Amino acid sequence: MNSNARTPFAVKDCALVAIATGQKAQDLRELRDKLHVISPGSIYYHFWGGRLRPRFDDPQYVNDFATWTHYQVHDEMLAERLAIVDPKEFQDLESLRHELIEIVEQRLDEIQWPTVVPSDRQFHFIRSQIVVFDTGRVVESPEDLAETVPRMSLGSVFYHFIDARHRLQSGRNDFYTWLDGFGDTYRDLCVQIASIDPYFATLSELRTNLGRVFSEYFGRATS
Amino acid sequence: MRSVQDYASVAGQDVVEHLRQLAALLQGVRIVHVNSTRLGGGVAEILRELVPLKNDLGIDARWEVVKGEEAFYQCTKNFHNGLQGTPVPMSEHLLRTYEETNASNAEELRSVLEEADIVFIHDPQPLLLLQSMPNRKGKWIWRCHIDLSRPYRPVWKYLRKFTLDYEASIFSLADFSQSLPHTQFLVPPSIDPLNEKNMDLSSERVEELCAPFKLDAQRPVMLQVSRFDRFKDPCGVLRAYRLVKAFAPGVQLVLAGGAATDDPEGEAVLEEVRFEADADPDVHILLLPPDADLTINALQRRADIVLQKSVKEGFGLTVTEAMWKGKPVIGGDTGGIRLQVVNHHTGFLVSSPEGAALRTRYLLQHPDKVQEMGHKAKEFVRENFLITRHLREYLSLMVALIYGDEERIKVEMHVNR
Numbered sequence: 001m002n003s004n005a006r007t008p009f010a011v012k013d014c015a016l017v018a019i020a021t022g023q024k025a026q027d028l029r030e031l032r033d034k035l036h037v038i039s040p041g042s043i044y045y046h047f048w049g050g051r052l053r054p055r056f057d058d059p060q061y062v063n064d065f066a067t068w069t070h071y072q073v074h075d076e077m078l079a080e081r082l083a084i085v086d087p088k089e090f091q092d093l094e095s096l097r098h099e100l101i102e103i104v105e106q107r108l109d110e111i112q113w114p115t116v117v118p119s120d121r122q123f124h125f126i127r128s129q130i131v132v133f134d135t136g137r138v139v140e141s142p143e144d145l146a147e148t149v150p151r152m153s154l155g156s157v158f159y160h161f162i163d164a165r166h167r168l169q170s171g172r173n174d175f176y177t178w179l180d181g182f183g184d185t186y187r188d189l190c191v192q193i194a195s196i197d198p199y200f201a202t203l204s205e206l207r208t209n210l211g212r213v214f215s216e217y218f219g220r221a222t223s
Numbered sequence: 224m225r226s227v228q229d230y231a232s233v234a235g236q237d238v239v240e241h242l243r244q245l246a247a248l249l250q251g252v253r254i255v256h257v258n259s260t261r262l263g264g265g266v267a268e269i270l271r272e273l274v275p276l277k278n279d280l281g282i283d284a285r286w287e288v289v290k291g292e293e294a295f296y297q298c299t300k301n302f303h304n305g306l307q308g309t310p311v312p313m314s315e316h317l318l319r320t321y322e323e324t325n326a327s328n329a330e331e332l333r334s335v336l337e338e339a340d341i342v343f344i345h346d347p348q349p350l351l352l353l354q355s356m357p358n359r360k361g362k363w364i365w366r367c368h369i370d371l372s373r374p375y376r377p378v379w380k381y382l383r384k385f386t387l388d389y390e391a392s393i394f395s396l397a398d399f400s401q402s403l404p405h406t407q408f409l410v411p412p413s414i415d416p417l418n419e420k421n422m423d424l425s426s427e428r429v430e431e432l433c434a435p436f437k438l439d440a441q442r443p444v445m446l447q448v449s450r451f452d453r454f455k456d457p458c459g460v461l462r463a464y465r466l467v468k469a470f471a472p473g474v475q476l477v478l479a480g481g482a483a484t485d486d487p488e489g490e491a492v493l494e495e496v497r498f499e500a501d502a503d504p505d506v507h508i509l510l511l512p513p514d515a516d517l518t519i520n521a522l523q524r525r526a527d528i529v530l531q532k533s534v535k536e537g538f539g540l541t542v543t544e545a546m547w548k549g550k551p552v553i554g555g556d557t558g559g560i561r562l563q564v565v566n567h568h569t570g571f572l573v574s575s576p577e578g579a580a581l582r583t584r585y586l587l588q589h590p591d592k593v594q595e596m597g598h599k600a601k602e603f604v605r606e607n608f609l610i611t612r613h614l615r616e617y618l619s620l621m622v623a624l625i626y627g628d629e630e631r632i633k634v635e636m637h638v639n640r
Contacts, residue, residue: 015245015619018409020400041630056565056603120372120557124397126409129623133634135244153241204606 009139009178011152014132014159016052018045023125028073028114031065031123032104040093041127047087047096048162049128051203052155062199063087065100065123072121078107086199088165132159142179142186146218149175150211154203161206162198173198175210189217225417226279227614233416234611242611245618246280248634252625253361254284255339257332259299259348261288262513263481264450265412265540266345266368272415272610273617280618287332289349291324296487302347305378306369307454307535313377322351329355341621343393350385362390362624368412368537370558371399390624395538395559406628408620411562413613414543414604419516421547424524432521436507442473443587446526448519448544451480451492451510454535456555458499459576461506463532466580468505471587479509479522523548527593528583532573536560546570547604551596553582563608569600 021042025031035043046064061067061083070079081103090096108114135156139148149157160174168177176193179186192213198206231239256274258266270286277284291299298317305311329336329352336342336352340361344350346368353363365386371379371394383401386392391406400407414421424432430440438444445464449455457478464476478496480489493510500506511518523529529545531554538559542552546563552570554560564570571582586593626632 013241013244015241015615015622017616017620017623018397020394020397020407020409022400022402022407056568120398122398124400126397127630129620129628129630129632131245131619131622131626131632131634133244133248133622151237153237155241202606 007181009145009174011135011137011139011148011156012132012159013135013153013155014052014130014163015155016049016158017129017131018049018053018126019128021125021127024122025125026119026122027116028075028078028104028108028111032101032108034125035097035101035104038125039127040097042125043093043097043100044166045126045128048166049126049130051162052158068123072117072123073115075107075111075115077110078103081107088171088199091171093166130163142182142189143218145175146211146214149214150207152207154207157203157207157210161196161210165198189213192217224275224279227276229417230609230611233605234609238611238615242280242614242618245615245622246277246282248622249282249618249625252282252340252621253338254282254341254343254621255335256284256286256343256345257289257336257349257352258286258345259289259291259296261286265538268420268540269412269610269613270345272418273614276610276614277617280614285335287335289325289328289332289352291328291348292320293487294320295324295348299346299348300487302378302382303369304454305375306347306371306382308370308373308375310375311378313381318381325349325351326355328352341624344389347382350382353388354385363388364391364393364408364624365389366393367399368395369399370535370537371401372396372558391620393620396562398558399537408616410613410616410620411559411608412538412540413608413610414540414547415610416547420520421544422520424517424520429521429524432518433525436477436509436522438475438477438507438525439473442475443471443527444475444477444525445528445530445583446477446479446522447530447532448479448523448541449531449533451489451496453488453492454533455480456532456534457492457496459534460530460532460579461496461499462576463530463579463583464506466577467583467587470584474587475505475507476503477507477509477522477526479507479511479519481511481513481515519544520548523550526550528553528586530579530583531555531560532576532579533557533560539563542570543604543608546597546600546608549594549597549601551586551593551600553579553586563603565603567596569596569603 023034025034061070066079066083069075087096164174165171176190179190196209227239256270260267274284274286298321301311336356337359342361342363343366345366393408393410394400395411397409447460467474523545529550529552531539531542533555536558542554542560542563545552552564554564556572556574564572566572573579623632626634
């Protein structure tokens, strides 16, 4: 028996507060320059943090840089290149930052004159504060995840499934990490969880998908 | 009085539990909101719902209102117009009245405000209260509901200096934030899905509530609900209506608005609108009392086309209200309307009466599109603009203010449930 068999999964929750950084970009050159200096927290916000904020789930553009390039700059080629950047493929936010700068630089080399958007269409760099708190709820055994996960708040889903990737050196989510601690017992389940893509789903879709995986694995009816 | 639990039916039980847990971190904290009117306008409406819900969560929150003479409201209306970019006069006499009114209100509210742990000052009207509170104990936050993206500089220059001693500001959109030496939180406002303005109504009840206005049930209705304010461009809506009428002669227009006690300009704008309407029997200009929430609800449900053709807009709660009723909105391409009306998805963004007319004609011809966009609009509001989300963000930022200013705040306190 390993240590996780005795350590319950503590369900945490989080809430996010968005904060204006005051940094703005009116064209691609400014976007590139600000990307060099903006805090990693702002890059995190524009890729992930916005999931806990009012936004329209645009099926095409899931990060704010691509959305702005599409809707305001009207540079479709760049929007597509930015949209395909998958943040979970990058080890940390610094490497993600460099990739973004690289893509924008490349586009600046290709075009003669970067479009300047009107002043009320600028890209506003936002950062966030995350408040993490204990819910007092624990999952004693992996079987209980089937019942607990569908009832979790979206903040808990965000914290354990998305935020964990940046919190933990392994880059894994908390469910995977906890189940992995049971050795090979839940290997198949870990693989299934890892195959859920958090990037193209809303938080409520993620909660549904996770709940389904746990229910099916443990042979319970999906609610 | 509604409880937080009542919102589980609309937002989900998980959302309600999340709120309870956040609120548990704020037990014993004394909160005061201050604005300048209890009736009329979006701010009063939000506070009327938000404060009792905080109380229901066990938080000691109260709502105070500053009072002034006509000259005070004239001055603050000028501020409002100026902050939204209109050049306005700034007479020394009105500025003195503004400063003196704040000072006298400070005397009346001193004991409450000095003892509070967190004070939210809404908009410029009570902004100067802080100057008169050298012995304040708590953190003071300026909550600006106005579109401050391109202010008339002399007005902002005058007011900005009074914001500097605040611990933080809150704006509805990043575009409204300013160069200030403190944290600027971003919190869009919200609607209450259970109040009289937004609750479900049967079609019979809608008919009954709309009956006094003698709308022809067989003909389509265009509607704009908002105060009679130039920034809402009611005359632009009239022009759009005329362009539509050339193609759809049966169309009727309802311009429905109330008056806020802190808006001295409403009467003059109403007269302009009446003049522009030129006694057209198909134009219904309704000056509604502040408690006409059910009527507004019914009108929004009855309308075939909902417009909010503002040229400046802090947020535009009437847009949210209509979207909650499953209506796509034709909105001015400005301010908070952009956050709600996602072009071609939840409505259309327009920049002219011609644009509004074009989109109106399109929707009148495509009822299937109205239904599809209306459904998207309602779900978008459910996810993002209900009071439960608003409450969560207020609670989160208060926790952030109390527990530290790092990017990640871990509150170890165990929450008993």
